[in-house]
Amino acid sequence: MKKLVFISFIFLWSCGEKSSNKDISSTQLDSIVLQQPIKTTNQEVVLLPEAREQVIQWLSYIAAQNEVDQLKNYNLQQTIESSKPISQVMESLASSIPDSLSSNAVRARANVLATKAKVLDQLSHRRQLDADAITEVAGEIPVEFNNFKIQLNELFLKTLEDFEEELDEFKAERDTISTTSDSISAQ
Numbered sequence: 001m002k003k004l005v006f007i008s009f010i011f012l013w014s015c016g017e018k019s020s021n022k023d024i025s026s027t028q029l030d031s032i033v034l035q036q037p038i039k040t041t042n043q044e045v046v047l048l049p050e051a052r053e054q055v056i057q058w059l060s061y062i063a064a065q066n067e068v069d070q071l072k073n074y075n076l077q078q079t080i081e082s083s084k085p086i087s088q089v090m091e092s093l094a095s096s097i098p099d100s101l102s103s104n105a106v107r108a109r110a111n112v113l114a115t116k117a118k119v120l121d122q123l124s125h126r127r128q129l130d131a132d133a134i135t136e137v138a139g140e141i142p143v144e145f146n147n148f149k150i151q152l153n154e155l156f157l158k159t160l161e162d163f164e165e166e167l168d169e170f171k172a173e174r175d176t177i178s179t180t181s182d183s184i185s186a187q
Helices: 002-034 049-055 059-071 076-095 104-124 131-154 160-186
Strands: none
Touching (some): 049 131, 059 076, 059 131
């Protein structure tokens, strides 16, 4: 009986030893994974001059642009550490849209950004980190920020009526110039 207890003790102790060895190897693997850069888009949407004039005074937009620019250069560890500030900045962006830029499309895109940032924060603070999920969501945030900027630009795009007005003005100017040149050549 003593031998059975002794053998059981040795068996349990050796099993515990193997699992701790696995933990050490997974920690080393995690440190390698944590240093991997986040894959994001290299494309950048440029704001129209009219949109740029509006956002230049919007502090939440400037902070969000800064966070997105930094996120493009982060590795997984830096992304995890920055997930809370990113979430707070995107929440601030969504809640502080100026009246001059407020539209359903802009608010929707800001809410998408805030939601993605919250998901990133939640994934980053789980007990079991899922590196692939964190990397995927972190890579989506710059894309969504570009979509947000596209919506800002669309607020300042000219409508068909605006183009027709410009065309009418251009025709009127052309007619005035041709009438003036005809009268000068007749003299």
